[in-house]
Amino acid sequence: MQFYFELASTSKIGSNKNENTFDRGAPTLDRSLFLLSKGLIVQNRGMRLTRWLWWTPSIVILGAASPTEQVDFGKDIRPILAQKCVPCHSEGGSGPFALQTFAQARKRGDLIRLVSLTGQMPPTDARSDLVSLTPHQPLIGTELRTIQEWFRLGMPEGAKTKPLPTPEKRKPFVSDHVVVAQVGKGQAIPSEGRSATVVYPINSLSGQVGYLGYFSFQPDAPKAVRQVVLAVQRPGQQPPFTQTGLRPGTSYAVWSDGFNPWQSGSGYISVEKEDRLWLRVIAVPTGKPEPASGLMTFGREYRSDKVQTKTMGNDTFVVEAEKIVTLRDEWVLDQDIDLISILPEARFVTDQVRFIAKSGTGEKLVAMVHTWDATWPGAYNFAKPLRLRKGTSLIYEASVPNTKHGHAAEDEKSQTLRFGPRSTDELFSCHINYIPR
Numbered sequence: 001m002q003f004y005f006e007l008a009s010t011s012k013i014g015s016n017k018n019e020n021t022f023d024r025g026a027p028t029l030d031r032s033l034f035l036l037s038k039g040l041i042v043q044n045r046g047m048r049l050t051r052w053l054w055w056t057p058s059i060v061i062l063g064a065a066s067p068t069e070q071v072d073f074g075k076d077i078r079p080i081l082a083q084k085c086v087p088c089h090s091e092g093g094s095g096p097f098a099l100q101t102f103a104q105a106r107k108r109g110d111l112i113r114l115v116s117l118t119g120q121m122p123p124t125d126a127r128s129d130l131v132s133l134t135p136h137q138p139l140i141g142t143e144l145r146t147i148q149e150w151f152r153l154g155m156p157e158g159a160k161t162k163p164l165p166t167p168e169k170r171k172p173f174v175s176d177h178v179v180v181a182q183v184g185k186g187q188a189i190p191s192e193g194r195s196a197t198v199v200y201p202i203n204s205l206s207g208q209v210g211y212l213g214y215f216s217f218q219p220d221a222p223k224a225v226r227q228v229v230l231a232v233q234r235p236g237q238q239p240p241f242t243q244t245g246l247r248p249g250t251s252y253a254v255w256s257d258g259f260n261p262w263q264s265g266s267g268y269i270s271v272e273k274e275d276r277l278w279l280r281v282i283a284v285p286t287g288k289p290e291p292a293s294g295l296m297t298f299g300r301e302y303r304s305d306k307v308q309t310k311t312m313g314n315d316t317f318v319v320e321a322e323k324i325v326t327l328r329d330e331w332v333l334d335q336d337i338d339l340i341s342i343l344p345e346a347r348f349v350t351d352q353v354r355f356i357a358k359s360g361t362g363e364k365l366v367a368m369v370h371t372w373d374a375t376w377p378g379a380y381n382f383a384k385p386l387r388l389r390k391g392t393s394l395i396y397e398a399s400v401p402n403t404k405h406g407h408a409a410e411d412e413k414s415q416t417l418r419f420g421p422r423s424t425d426e427l428f429s430c431h432i433n434y435i436p437r
């Protein structure tokens with residue numbers, strides 16, 4: 001089944017038309033929360049949540065909800081946790097505590113309300129006008145109001161409920177079409193820092209994959225590892241990862257914490273005998289050294305089309321100190337394509353990335369990461385391949401507020417910002433997996 005998108009509508013970006021992610025009933029609340037969360041997240045860069053708990057009173061005022069029925073845990077809160085929190089907040093997951101029972105949720109009620117209203121959780125808030133994205137879905141207006149109302153009522157339990165089940169570990173299924181391997185033995189995540197990148201080759205597996213259509217990872221350090229990108233080095237090419245990210249045009253597949261496995265849907269990435277596979281692990285140091293290793297699952301795909309990669313963005317931008325700019329790149333399609341996934345790369349000054357499809361008849365948001373967080377980098381897999389017609393313009397944009405508030409280092413004054421390898425430099429690229437049609 002495929003999702004066909006005709007650019008026939010004239011709706012504008014930002015008009016909150018997406019029924020999946022915005023609640024149309026509450027534009028005012030959404031808007032206030034939007035502004036509030038932006039403000040707080042900029043303030044919050046590099047700070048612990050506890051440092052801004054005193055913001056709480058202003059949040060309470062926003063929570064003026066008017067539900068018709070009394071909110072309780074079993075009926076209202078539990079389903080939200082099941083869908084949007086338990087993928088990580090469960091036994092063995094990346095979240096620092098489980099949110100599977102009434103007692104666990106009640107104990108953290110205040111924090112749950114706070115991280116929800118400020119847009120801090122779920123951690124990457126990506127939205128699309130066109131097709132659902134497989135990463136964590138943001139909370140919508142009605143859910144935010146429900147959480148707030150539950151808190152206001154003193155967190156009632158309602159009918160007794162069973163603990164929410166721990167999500168099934170994606171056990172490798174064994175068949176002719178799957179290769180499972182333990183990789184990265186001896187590779188370590190440093191114990192300190194804001195975010196850490198570990199890159200290593202997987203020598204043992206090169207040549208065994210054939211046609212890669214599925215990729216998943218089970219980290220040995222689930223609390224630390226947030227994203228794993230698999231990339232293919234072709235003969236005669238340089239290694240695929242540089243200090244500034246993935247080399248343009250490189251074939252990749254990606255796994256992220258709490259996401260579904262990477263699945264091309266209707267295509268495959270070819271991995272030939274002479275090719276070499278590499279992994280890039282993005283992790284958050286936990287205070288002690290952790291392994292960057294894990295169990296990797298490749299699915300082989302035999303009957304489909306070849307996935308290609310297009311890289312957008314550029315490495316020549318300059319953003320003057322104290323300037324707020326939008327970086328932009330455009331790709332006009334010279335044939336029909338099916339979009340499979342996108343992997344934006346940006347660091348700490350960028351605060352939002354957008355990916356827009358534009359034709360003579362209108363614009364649609366293909367994907368937007370509303371509050372970019374470089375410690376939660378996103379690779380966005382579309383739930384279904386998204387067909388875009390020849391002549392459509394794909395626009396990749398990043399908002400870069402190069403002011404002292406937006407700046408990673410929290411300097412007195414911001415510096416001129418350029419593309420580069422240091423954490424205080426920026427990146428502006430996006431790698432797009434697609435199938436030509």
Ligand code: HEC
Pocket residue numbers: 048049050081084085086087088089094095096108111112115116121122123136139257258259284
């Ligand atoms: C993709 C995984 C993931 C999802 C989904 C997720 N969380 Fe979290 N959560 C984490 C991790 C990891 C942390 C630890 C802090 C960090 O690294 O950002 C965390 C931290 C928290 C904290 C503590 C914040 C602090 O700074 O002390 C709360 C409360 C929380 N999450 C609630 C939620 C709620 C409520 C949801 C659902 C609406 C949710 N989380 C969804 C992974 C997740």
